[in-house]
Amino acid sequence: MSKVELWDISKSYDKQANVLNGINLSIEKGEFFVLVGPSGSGKSTLLRMIAGLEEITGGTLKIADQVVNHLPPKDRNLSMVFQNYALYPHLTVEQNILFGLRAKKVNKQEQQERLKKATAMMGLADLLKRKPRELSGGQRQRVALARSVVSEAPLCLMDEPLSNLDAKLRAHMRIEVRRLQKKLGLTMIYVTHDQVEAMTMGDRIMVLNDGKIQQVGDPITLYNEPANLFVASFIGSPKMNLGKAVFVNQMLKVEDFLEIDMGSITPATKIVQTANLTIGIRAEHILPAIDKEATHELEVINVEQLGNETLATFEIGTELWTAKWLGQWSIKVGEVVPVHISKDKLCFFDTDSGRLLKATSPTKETEVIVV
């Protein structure tokens, strides 16, 4: 059992303002849980508190139904992978992997068995006698993972383990880490600042900003129903297009620039009650008006050709909006293109509190899955 529970956890340094506040969270056994947020959001601090490397200022931390606030890291039965891998430079790969087992005085035979299993799994069998400096970044990463594997701790913590790798290798290691976790049935708490990593790896994601939980949920929920403006702009790439909006009768006026006909949808009347609205629309929901009627004509101010898709940027008042179209579109900067913006795809936020008022209409979601 290695369920992790956090009850009203907070952290402050030298009695100053809290860096973490009111964190309540329950991570299930066998779950891949991702903590994501910009730098300085407190995500690493939270992970280090779970590890026992930072003192917990307030609240209760339970691992496997046991309160562990006061326990040193070694008594929490967990393993940790660090951003810089924390490999001992003077030890060989083998010694590095067995480092923890030797410290814990696991018997020699058992050590060798675990080593064999882990190195076979990570493809390190030929590198055992090398020193870390003779390894590539990806190999070092694997040694760090192997070290965590041999510990056989049910709970594994990872602090931005992939951020020192180049983009290609990172994509590959994402899959490896994920597979490893499923295979061993580990409970994983994974910290990253990269929302792509969070989305692709996590069973559930917690978005953290300024020491406060912004939203906890599975990746698709975070994407479709961002709880607030922060999550909306943090999750997804390119980020959600946002603009301040007001209702003028049936029309929604965005940034004093764009008018969207809301028709006679009833929920709109409810939303109107809030004076300060911000609307958001995903880049893939600004469609080229080819087989749909054009709702707007917009001037293109930048084009990014990615090969498999095309990103077009428009100026909407003071905001820049991006549209993402599948395939290759030969459009030029300065051109005016017809687009289709569906009112169903809009998210509504309260500008003052940032909170989500209404997400995209759920009926269309099934369509997305079919495609």
Place this chain on the structure above:
Amino acid sequence: MKEAVMIPEQYKQIDFMKVKKKQKRVRFIKGMLFLLPSILLFSVFLFYPMARTLYLSFFLTDNSGATTVFVGLDNFKNIFTSPIFLKSLQSTFLFVLYTVPGTIIISLFLAVIANEKLTGIGFFRMIFSSTMGISVAAASVFWMFLFHPTMGWLNQFLEALGFEAIGWLTNPEWALLSVSISTIWMNLGFTFLILLGGLQSIDSHLYESAEIDGASYFYKLRRITVPMLSPTLFFVITVSFINAFQTFGQIDMLTRGGPQNETNLLVYSIYQEAFKNYQYGTASAQAVILFFIILLMTLLQFKLGERKVHYQ
């Protein structure tokens, strides 16, 4: 249901404080254990002796150094009216004035020319740093011969050029300067090594970009090398100052404070007073003066250094 869970939590909260306190205490004890050997030896051989020296400076002592009569500030009054001690202070300051700039300038020159990337530069670096490996006693022996009135190379050289021989170590006008010259030589190695290290740590991009701007060698030296070297220079100047005030070996070997007390530097004077004349009280008073001079120098250096060195 929820409350039922919360109550035992509350009990545990109290426990945490105790555990935390205990952990803090354990951490403190552990830290102290690691530091204990150093603290212990510092106390016995540095802090206690310093306090004891201050204490002794207010007393007269017998030949074994036991205190006999409390005399207050008399020891200090005595040394500051003693022409020998005043002479010793004067010589010490002159000695510092000769050796510190001399060492720094020559070492800096050597470090700058040894910083060029040339074949065989390692050999020259080795030669320049060699005096660091030559002890005061050995160096004094070498220089003793160079200073020798008849056989010494310096006088032979002068005579060959048609000048009169100089009593390097016997002439009161020359003795302090001679000791200073030999001291500069002894200190060259260490100072050179540190300055060279400082030079090598300067980012070569700075020189390359200056090169592109067409800066001359001396412009680069003045505008890049010296400012970028300032923390290192600051360090070696401080160390040289302190070393100069603590000079003893070469005096004992070369001149024994003579002629006419010209080279009776502070530490030699303390040594004479304490271990030859058994005047532990006045010797301690002199040691206190030495302590304050060095304290003042260090503080002054830090104060000045802070302002001057920070623009890196």
Place this chain on the structure above:
Amino acid sequence: MTMAISKKLLFYLLLTVSALLVFSPAIIAFLMSFMSSEDILTGRIIPETWTLDNYIKAFERFPLFGYLINSFFVSLIIMIGQLLLSSLAAYAFVFLEFKGRDTLFFIFIATMMIPFEASIIPNFQTIRGLDLLNTYTGLSLPFFAVAFGTFLLRQHFKQIPKELKEASEITGMGDLKFYLTVVLPIAKTSLVTLGVYGFLTSWNMYLWPLLATTDDTVRTVQIGLKQLQSQEQLNEWGVIMAGGLIVVLPTLILLFLGQKKLQKGLTEGAIK
């Protein structure tokens, strides 16, 4: 970057002249140590006949060999003591967190302001009181604790990623074991630097051995050289120089072997 030939020549000229000037006292001593007395008296530069007589005389007339052994032991003991105490203290300042650590660090800094020479009188009395005059302990003990060594190692320990410490905490490795099996091996080069420096300075120590030894049993080679110089009459320059060369040979070799490391290590310690 290539240099013009003329500029290169200029530098070689400067380097050669400087090297000759700097090394000349040692060269002269070297040449003289192989000269016969007549050669010296006639003021020759290169010995007419190379002879080892001076070395033989130096060893015969003085217990020079014993002095060398003494110096070696004293320097070795001080070196080990300094390495041990400095690394322990530096470890505490870098890897341990406890109340009063910063105050203690300040006290360590303050020790740099107390010159050993100013506290030499009570130190002599202490060592005499403990009956440690003429012992290796008495010669070496006062120099075990050095703030400089602690600072130097602290600077190097700080470059060890703190994640290594944290990883070892998670696996449950104690501080002493972490210090021994991780920190010391990783910081090997800086330990060598401090070791070489400690050995050099101890070998070259003068004032304290002069006070703390009154007979030949533990007398170091530096004081031996002083004896040689003051007892030999001035005509025996060859013997004195031979003695001097024997004294500097071990340290010169050590310096030449460790020069690069020493330079790097000391500079890093000097400028943080």
